[in-house]
Amino acid sequence: MSKLLSAIQQNQESVLNDWVQRLKTATRRRDLIGSRELEVEAAELLSAIVNVPPSTTLEDFNGAGWEPLKEMLANLSISRASLGFTPSETAVFVVSIKPSLFSLARQSAGGNTDEAFEEISVANEFVDKLALFTTDSYIHGRDQVITRQQEEMLELSTPVVTLWDGIVALPLIGTLDSARTQVVMESLLQAIVSTNSRFAIIDITGVPTVDTLVAQHLLKTITAARLMGAECILSGIRPQIAQTIVHLGINLEDVITKSKLSDAFRLALERSGRKVVRMEKTTESSLTNSRGI
Amino acid sequence: MERIPILRMGNYLLVTIQVDMHDKLALTLQDDLTNRISEVSAKGVLIDISSLEIVDSFIGRTLANIASMAKVLDAETVVVGMQPAVAITLVELGMSLPGIRTALNVESGMEYLRDAVANHEERDDFYGDSTED
Numbered sequence: 388m389s390k391l392l393s394a395i396q397q398n399q400e401s402v403l404n405d406w407v408q409r410l411k412t413a414t415r416r417r418d419l420i421g422s423r424e425l426e427v428e429a430a431e432l433l434s435a436i437v438n439v440p441p442s443t444t445l446e447d448f449n450g451a452g453w454e455p456l457k458e459m460l461a462n463l464s465i466s467r468a469s470l471g472f473t474p475s476e477t478a479v480f481v482v483s484i485k486p487s488l489f490s491l492a493r494q495s496a497g498g499n500t501d502e503a504f505e506e507i508s509v510a511n512e513f514v515d516k517l518a519l520f521t522t523d524s525y526i527h528g529r530d531q532v533i534t535r536q537q538e539e540m541l542e543l544s545t546p547v548v549t550l551w552d553g554i555v556a557l558p559l560i561g562t563l564d565s566a567r568t569q570v571v572m573e574s575l576l577q578a579i580v581s582t583n584s585r586f587a588i589i590d591i592t593g594v595p596t597v598d599t600l601v602a603q604h605l606l607k608t609i610t611a612a613r614l615m616g617a618e619c620i621l622s623g624i625r626p627q628i629a630q631t632i633v634h635l636g637i638n639l640e641d642v643i644t645k646s647k648l649s650d651a652f653r654l655a656l657e658r659s660g661r662k663v664v665r666m667e668k669t670t671e672s673s674l675t676n677s678r679g680i
Numbered sequence: 681m682e683r684i685p686i687l688r689m690g691n692y693l694l695v696t697i698q699v700d701m702h703d704k705l706a707l708t709l710q711d712d713l714t715n716r717i718s719e720v721s722a723k724g725v726l727i728d729i730s731s732l733e734i735v736d737s738f739i740g741r742t743l744a745n746i747a748s749m750a751k752v753l754d755a756e757t758v759v760v761g762m763q764p765a766v767a768i769t770l771v772e773l774g775m776s777l778p779g780i781r782t783a784l785n786v787e788s789g790m791e792y793l794r795d796a797v798a799n800h801e802e803r804d805d806f807y808g809d810s811t812e813d
Contacts, residue, residue, distance in 0.1 A: 576764030583784055611767035616760060616782035616789070 391506045392445060394495040395488070396437045403433050405487040410480065419470050428463060433484075435459050445513040457520060464521045465528030474525045478518040485514050545571050547578035554655045555584045556648065558623075560593030568604035575608060579617045586655035587612055590648045592623030602637045609642055618643070618658070622651035684709045686716050691723040692793055693755075697732050706742040713746055717753045723800070724793035725750050728786055730761025740775045747780050756796045757781060760789035 395402055407426050435456040443452030460481070467477045488510045496503035544567070550556050557575050561567075579587055589605065591597065597605075609619040622645045624632070632639060645651040656663060682705060687694040693716060695709070713725065727743070729735070747757040758781040770777065781796075783789035 572768065573764065576767060579784070580764060585784065585788065607768075607771045610776045611764070611771045614767040614770055614777060614780075614782055615762045615764065616784040 390495055391488070391492050391510055392437075392439075392443075394491050395433075398491060399433060399437055402484075402487045402491060403430055405490075406433070406484045409483040409486065419472060428480075432456070432459060432463075432481075445509050448513065448516045456517075460517065460521055461524040461527075464524035465531070468525050468528035469532060472525075474522050477521050477525050481518045481521055482514060485511065488514065541567060541570050545574050547574055549582055549584075550588070550652055551656065551661075553582075553584050553659055554586045554588070554652070555579065555582055556588040556590060556652075558590045558593065558648075562596065563594060563601045563604065565600070565604070568601065568608075572604070572608045572611065576611055576615065579612060579615060585617055585659060586620065587617050588620045588622055588648065588651045588655060590623040590651070591621065591628070592625070592648070594623075594628070597628050597631060599635050599637065602632065602635070602639075606637075606639075606642070618655075620645060620651040620654060622646070622648045682708075683712065686712055688716075688720055688722070691797065692790070693717065693720070693722045693725045694728070695725065696728040700734065701732060701739050703738050706739050710742055710746050710749070714749050714753065717750055717755050722755050723797045725755050725757045726786065726789050726793060727757065727759045728761050728789075729759060729766070730763065730785070732766060733763065735762075735766045735770060737773050737775060740770050740773070740777060744775075744777050744779050751779075756793055756800075758783050758789045758792050760784065760786055 407429050410425055410429060411422060439452040439456070443450055447453075463480075464477055467480075489507050492506035492510055493503045496506055544561055545557065545559070548556050548558070555575070555578050557571065557578075559571065563571070575587060575589070578584070589608070591605075594601075605621065609621070612619045620643045621639070624644055624646060643651075643654070645654060653663070682699070684695060684697055684699070684705065687696075693713065695713065697709075699705070716722070717725065725746075727746070729743075743759060747759075750757045760783045762782060781792065783792050
């Protein structure tokens with residue numbers, strides 16, 4: 388065990404106090420983390436530094452002895468990332484231990500300036516590695532958050548709603564890319580099976596642009612639904628999109644298209660042998676009369 | 681030899697594919713079914729593929745062929761219960777099977793067959809009347 392490491396071990400409490408003092412001034416995000424929590428985390432981290440196997444050195448950061456510390460740091464960074472800390476704020480947490488270590492190194496070297504310099508540069512490098520490691524972990528944690536959010540958005544943006552017994556609708560909102568269209572296709576077909584629907588309405592009112600690829604995917608979905616025995620109606624085609632479709636030379640002749648979702652719904656109702664009629668006013672007034680009496 | 685059973689129900693033939701289709705089996709089914717249609721002069725054929733998980737281009741084409749052959753023998757064909765994954769695969773293979781009638785399940789498939797055959801008979805009656813006049 389290096390001289391500095393054993394020095395830290397001996398002066399664990401004073402180093403911790405010093406570090407926590409610095410953290411309180413350095414960590415600006417009081418809104419995100421309490422000082423008590425900060426102290427606990429600092430204490431845990433310091434004891435992880437101190438409680439390494441005797442053969443571990445500060446120079447050898449990739450050694451097996453530092454694994455528990457790394458794991459702790461990674462967890463810390465990931466939790467900071469989800470709390471909303473910036474990478475530098477996360478790194479500052481580790482870096483602010485430096486002055487305490489440096490003064491400790493100076494003390495343990497006595498008057499020997501060369502030795503003090505040696506110890507300080509080793510400690511410096513070690514803390515830098517720790518800080519870089521937190522940044523890496525932070526980015527990793529952020530990536531995980533982003534991936535999860537992407538998945539959630541994908542799920543949220545493709546809801547299949549049942550309009551009536553045997554009629555489902557898929558209101559599409561936002562830009563359609565290949566990955567999304569795949570999810571759209573699968574969820575629609577799955578919904579057709581699970582709800583036993585003869586009719587499926589794909590509403591593209593909320594889709595800003597339709598290019599050849601998107602149109603091709605939509606046509607594939609419609610064909611697949613047909614193969615399963617359900618009929619698809621495409622609705623919500625805005626004038627600009629109609630123009631684009633014709634300019635691109637996309638053939639939608641085999642597809643039933645309606646300009647409004649309500650028209651598509653009406654058609655689906657008609658085809659499934661249903662009709663919507665307006666209730667006569669007289670029945671309504673007679674009802675109120677009878678209630679009045 | 682392995683065979684897919686063909687059940688007769690009045691004017692209709694029912695085929696439920698419960699095993700994995702391989703090419704030979706598909707061809708055997710094609711032979712058996714065409715024979716059976718002419719034998720009992722069936723008006724409709726219902727093929728249930730709901731337990732089929734894999735359909736390749738050959739099976740898809742064979743299904744389309746069966747439908748066309750049945751049409752020639754004056755029988756309507758309806759394929760029911762295609763799984764989403766199978767539908768996606770066929771579409772990705774570029775096979776939209778335009779000649780095949782489809783339905784979600786056996787119930788709606790039978791309903792379709794009944795309607796189709798009823799329409800057919802009505803038309804026959806109409807022509808029959810007109811020739812008599």
